[in-house]
Amino acid sequence: MKKKKLFGSITLAAAGIVFSAVLVSGFGWVRPSYAGGLNLGAKKPPVVFDAEANAFSKAFTEVAEKVTPTIVNINVVADAPENKEEEFFFFPFQNKENNTPKQMEGSGSGIIISDDGYILTNNHVVEKASKVTVGLNDKRSFEAKVIGTDPLTDLAVIKIDAKNLPVAYLGESDNLKVGQWVMAIGNPYGLSSTVTAGIVSAIGRGQLGLINGQTTENGSYGVEDFIQTDAAINPGNSGGALVDLSGAVIGVNAAIATRTGSYVGYGFAIPISLAKSVALDLIEHGKVNRGYIGVQITEVDAALAKSMGLDKPKGVIVQSLVSGGSAEKADIKQGDIILKIDGKEVNKSNELQGYIATKSAGTVVKLLIFRDGKEIERSVTLKSRDTDAKTEKISDKEDKKEEKAKLTSFTFDKLGMTVKNMTSKEKEDFKVEKGVLISEVKQFSKAYDQRLGNGLVIIEADRKKVKNVDELKEIFEKKKGNAVLLRVQDAKGNASFIGLDIPE
Numbered sequence: 001m002k003k004k005k006l007f008g009s010i011t012l013a014a015a016g017i018v019f020s021a022v023l024v025s026g027f028g029w030v031r032p033s034y035a036g037g038l039n040l041g042a043k044k045p046p047v048v049f050d051a052e053a054n055a056f057s058k059a060f061t062e063v064a065e066k067v068t069p070t071i072v073n074i075n076v077v078a079d080a081p082e083n084k085e086e087e088f089f090f091f092p093f094q095n096k097e098n099n100t101p102k103q104m105e106g107s108g109s110g111i112i113i114s115d116d117g118y119i120l121t122n123n124h125v126v127e128k129a130s131k132v133t134v135g136l137n138d139k140r141s142f143e144a145k146v147i148g149t150d151p152l153t154d155l156a157v158i159k160i161d162a163k164n165l166p167v168a169y170l171g172e173s174d175n176l177k178v179g180q181w182v183m184a185i186g187n188p189y190g191l192s193s194t195v196t197a198g199i200v201s202a203i204g205r206g207q208l209g210l211i212n213g214q215t216t217e218n219g220s221y222g223v224e225d226f227i228q229t230d231a232a233i234n235p236g237n238s239g240g241a242l243v244d245l246s247g248a249v250i251g252v253n254a255a256i257a258t259r260t261g262s263y264v265g266y267g268f269a270i271p272i273s274l275a276k277s278v279a280l281d282l283i284e285h286g287k288v289n290r291g292y293i294g295v296q297i298t299e300v301d302a303a304l305a306k307s308m309g310l311d312k313p314k315g316v317i318v319q320s321l322v323s324g325g326s327a328e329k330a331d332i333k334q335g336d337i338i339l340k341i342d343g344k345e346v347n348k349s350n351e352l353q354g355y356i357a358t359k360s361a362g363t364v365v366k367l368l369i370f371r372d373g374k375e376i377e378r379s380v381t382l383k384s385r386d387t388d389a390k391t392e393k394i395s396d397k398e399d400k401k402e403e404k405a406k407l408t409s410f411t412f413d414k415l416g417m418t419v420k421n422m423t424s425k426e427k428e429d430f431k432v433e434k435g436v437l438i439s440e441v442k443q444f445s446k447a448y449d450q451r452l453g454n455g456l457v458i459i460e461a462d463r464k465k466v467k468n469v470d471e472l473k474e475i476f477e478k479k480k481g482n483a484v485l486l487r488v489q490d491a492k493g494n495a496s497f498i499g500l501d502i503p504e
Contacts, residue, residue, distance in 0.1 A: 294325020416445020
């Protein structure tokens with residue numbers, strides 16, 4: 001009897017084991033239920049963040065959370081722009097009668113800089129606007145008034161009637177480093193509260209032609225001293241914030257470099273140090289009371305530095321002066337090399353322009369200048385721009401008697417340049433009394449590389465007036481193996497200094 005019970009128990013246990021196997025394996029009879037908490041995927045992530053990595057990631061999320069409420073969406077109605085490739089992204093309203101776009105609707109971004117409604121943005125976002133509407137992060141909408149615009153820096157301030165608004169913290173941009181992490185926050189393509197990240201790719205970017213500024217007798221003038229970043233910036237981001245990982249605004253997003261109208265690798269922001277000074281002037285006066293030195297400057301390259309006696313290329317050279325301007329009154333001369341301003345080194349034209357753009361008229365700045373092999377200091381009191389001021393023209397009061405020239409033209413083979421004596425008609429056309437005309441420059445030659453070209457007049461060489469080809473040839477012979485400083489003039493009367501290496 002006991003054996004039968006034992007056998008029955010064993011049989012029952014075996015049956016239970018088999019039935020369980022059927023349930024587990026399925027055999028197509030019974031489907032297992034996932035409701036019991038079956039884990040899908042691996043049991044742990046392949047990489048476990050350490051505390052430092054988690055803190056780094058958290059910095060981005062906290063900045064996005066804290067700064068986004070201070071960034072606004074700006075919608076405008078404006079007359080149709082003449083430049084259809086403008087970076088500001090427009091959408092036309094069609095005229096019902098003739099189907100011609102009379103007005104356009106556009107969008108951009110802005111930064112709240114005061115709790116009572118002042119907003120910083122780009123000039124190109126609002127300058128032509130007949131109606132400006134601001135959308136806040138909390139979905140409220142307000143009509144805005146344009147307080148002031150500054151085309152030279154592409155900055156503007158608008159105002160909405162609101163109180164207790166979240167305000168962005170405006171940091172400092174003077175100590176930015178290439179490689180530093182940054183985030184761009186704005187409303188590209190009307191997509192509100194968009195955040196992108198990248199690094200500072202370069203600082204002090206200029207001569208990009210992105211700011212039209214003001215048109216003067218010497219061409220268009222705009223202050224370009226950009227922060228370059230690879231954080232994605234697209235149309236509609238204009239006027240938004242470029243911030244560091246502390247959440248401080250260090251730039252105002254302004255433009256993109258593109259052939260397609262969209263982001264292709266990098267964009268540009270206006271340094272906040274400049275933007276703050278412009279915003280204060282616009283709020284207080286409705287315009288910028290900017291000071292000017294009154295000089296036209298260019299960078300110093302290796303050949304120019306060598307011809308001037310500098311140990312290496314540095315500073316910016318004064319090509320011309322505004323007659324009666326601040327620089328002229330402070331004994332600044334054509335050919336001076338400005339090395340520092342208020343103790344700050346300047347090696348690019350836009351570095352000097354960007355610094356001066358933060359100063360008001362009446363401010364005194366100190367310049368360290370290289371002249372005739374020596375460093376000297378000059379104090380300059382900045383003046384307001386005089387719209388009638390003109391750059392100084394070259395005058396020549398020397399004896400007009402000329403010796404009979406032996407050569408009428410000559411080709412400097414190693415330079416790839418041919419020059420000729422000028423006719424009376426050519427002197428009259430160029431408004432010069434003396435000089436040698438460049439008649440040919442070979443492509444990719446030494447002369448070509450130094451921006452010399454057909455139709456330029458060499459009026460000085462090695463700081464000596466040049467009357468004819470013989471004199472120029474003699475100077476070049478003496479400077480073999482060294483660099484010579486040339487002063488050239490174009491048909492419009494614009495003069496500049498150029499350094500040229502003379503081969504042995």
